Amino acid sequence: FESGLLAGKRVVITAGPTREALDPVRYISNHSSGKMGYALAAAAVAAGARTTLISGPVTLPVPDHVAFHPVESARDMLAACLDQVAECDIFIACAAVADYRPAQVQGQKIKKGAEEISLPLVRNPDIVATIAAVEKPPFTVGFAAETQDVLAYARDKMQRKHLDMIVANDVSEQGIGFNSEENAVTILHESGQRTLARATKFNIAREILEEIARVYREN
């Protein structure tokens, strides 16, 4: 992996889950560990990129030499991404963004009482699709975690969100993807695909960045 692979390029990465508040003490979230996104940030630094990491709440150490922007909700994450987009060459959306948020955040803690209550939810903005739709979009890379017809769904997602590349993984396989140390992925772009065999997330991250650099240069 040549160290100057992405020299001088500005890379922005989203990582981790988002947290969607219900009231001052409760939230909806998911089990994303942030490991893949943090591995990508460390690998981007190693490749010589000026690297920004926009992350939901996780317990990982922030890699050295990364500009770090912690956020909570999907809307916070979108605002942080839009702040960075003008200065961004390559945008990698690795975050597990909550698809929905509570329609209202209660100002006070919700009291227990009724046997049954319901919680109206509204759609969150799609961050990577929003970034891909700005006037001068960066080279935009998304992730697709699927349990069936992985490549077909991933390619469809890439086209629908107008991404330059998508990294597909089969989350129904044991020991890879969500919350694990290893991953195995297929990288898809308009004119090709490449499968990476099971490896640590840092090694997968390095190979993803190599592929990004190659396709980015050809663009």
Ligand code: C5P
């Ligand atoms: O549509 P789906 O959630 O499967 O798409 C996954 C890809 O889209 C990932 O790259 C994820 O980071 C991104 N995404 C996003 N904002 C959302 C939902 C997903 O950036 N609200």
